[in-house]
Amino acid sequence: NAGVTQTPKFQVLKTGQSMTLQCAQDMNHNSMYWYRQDPGMGLRLIYYSASEGTTDKGEVPNGYNVSRLNKREFSLRLESAAPSQTSVYFCASRFPSTDTQYFGPGTRLTVL
């Protein structure tokens, strides 16, 4: 039981490049989330998916797109990366009966 996994662990991009961050969970949870964390700050919600086939914007969605590929996988895409998107990105899934969220190890993204 791996919980929430994220790939890649580290990534360096040049301004304008695109990439997709992958997230998968094996806990059969319906809800999944993408957050970003800037240095010294708390996490901020980018997008979330309450169930397969649905996605909703969070607090900071600009510059990102998401895809809920199936119940297990929720990907985050940067179409044209900007230095302001340099951050650590965390994916999470939610256990419904307690509202507990389980987080992945994060992807550290640097945009030059």
Add this chain to the structure above:
Amino acid sequence: DAKTTQPNSMESNEEEPVHLPCNHSTISGTDYIHWYRQLPSQGPEYVIHGLTSNVNNRMASLAIAEDRKSSTLILHRATLRDAAVYYCILIVGAQKLVFGQGTRLTINP
């Protein structure tokens, strides 16, 4: 979203109890109080949650004030591995977590 207020930092000694306070004066009757912690270079980790009554688990205890406007996370015997940023969060509506800046806990050996 409902707001919480926590001290920016706290310091304690190894093997001593630690009391981490959180104020949530605008809490509504159905808001659950959740605590998460984030160890260095890791994702947040669930610690404990409660609604009205005090709660205990293997990691910590949660003491909730009678008026629910504040709560305290209690680590009964801190270890060096408890050094982390601790977040107090109210769960509202669509189960979204709204993180503040949390309390950075330092444990001295």
